[in-house]
Each structure stands twice: as structure tokens, then as C-alpha cells.
Amino acid sequence: MRGDRVDHVFAALGDPGRRSLVEAVAARGTATATELAADLPVTRQAVAKQLSALADAGLLRATRAGRETRYELTPEPLEDAVAWMVEVGGRWDARLAKLERSLEERR
Amino acid sequence: MRGDRVDHVFAALGDPGRRSLVEAVAARGTATATELAADLPVTRQAVAKQLSALADAGLLRATRAGRETRYELTPEPLEDAVAWMVEVGGRWDARLAKLERSLEERR
DNA sequence: CTAAAGTGCAACTTGCTGGTTGCGCATACT
């Protein structure tokens, strides 16, 4: 069921640190834990844990290449989250309603 | 800053209980803490706390009428969250990119 | 006027979660 997946997505995106990690990965296209940790005031393991959590939520995909593991964005779950938002808010907000229609066109 | 607001929104929606509260309020149009708590296995105060948190995030609006406080949905912050998602995922996902354009039209 | 309904505030408990440190293992460099 999809509602379950949305749960994980929102939970994952709930943490500001994880959100900025998603942004960073999206900006670079691909990244490793040590790369990202270099620009952050936290340990590599902390970043690795968060990346792992994001991967569990389906937002990132991990690919091991040699001795490094590169992460890349998998934006499909974001669609589900967006769908939830426009579904809940669509009746109460004109712009969200418009997006809702725009989303349903493609179903 | 609006990114700050998005932070609060995602944090608020990160909790499954709060998300279902938002759904419940949206479904009823308007609701009070005791009303919602009646259908849940938690205390009224717990619900009240969550509603208060959602109100702080800007997702709900509280209106005191007599001895009861009714909450209603204010979906504007959802737009910001959607905007963040399509902005991050737009380059990697055709459907999100389409939504991004659809969103920018209205700016 | 008295009782009940509805709410808010505050203190306390508890489980989760993000972070750290300390390893051990695999892969690349020289």
C-alpha cells in the first residue's frame, strides 16, 4: 500500500539534516558519505546513517563501486508525497487543486 | 525566510500521528481536540499538543468559539513543501518537472 | 447558583533518534 511509503518519505524528510542531504545529493547528481561529510560539521558515520535512512525510505539509491558507495536521487517517492499533499489540500486551495488535476492527467 | 517555514512543515508532517490528524481535520472541515481524541487511542491533551504543533507550523488555524477551540486547515504551507519537492526532484523526474512548470506559471 | 463540559498549563516519565567512538573488513595505491 502506498500510504505506508508516504509515511517513510515524510519521516525521512522531517529531519532538516536529511533534507539538506537530499538537496546536496540532488545538486551533485551523485555523492558518497565521506564527500558530503567533508562539508558538514558531523562525522562520516552520521552522514552514512542518514543516507542509509534515506535509502530505506526509497529517496536515494546506493551503488557500490569498488571501495566507495555512491548515492543518487530516486525522485519517485516524492511524487507520492506530492500526491498526498494535493489530495489533502486540494479541496481547500485553488493552486493545489490545479496541481491535483495536473497530476491526475498523467495517471 | 521561506525555507525555514518548509522546515517546520516537514517536521510537523514527519510524525504519522500528526499527518493523520491533518487528514482528519481536512475531512471534517473543522474539528476540536476532544472530537478527534474520541476516535483515537490517546488522550485529549496529546491531541491538543499535536494540533498546537501543527498550528505553529502554519498548517492549521485555531479559532476559539465560546468554550471550544475549532481547528481548520490552512493549506498554503503545503504549497511551499510541494515547491521544495518539485524543485529538488524536477531535474530528475519528468512528472515533477511538469508540476514545477505548472507551479511557476502561477507565480 | 451549582454542576458539567471544554480547554490550557505544567511537571514527569519514557522511548526513540541523531550523534559519537572504536573497531574490522575490503579495496586501491606505490
Next chain:
DNA sequence: AGTATGCGCAACCAGCAAGTTGCACTTTAG
């Protein structure tokens, strides 16, 4: 071969956040 780099796992710590209980305050009802 030997060293350095990168990663994952596990244990541990500290803070937060969700929930509960208890109480006081206001508004409606009888």
C-alpha cells in the same frame, strides 16, 4: 607486500519529543 583509503557494524551517550497525569480556569447547562 605494505600502507592508506573508504566503508559498515555495534555499542554507547545525550537530548528531545510524545504521551500521561494532575490541576486550575472559563463557559455553557439545569
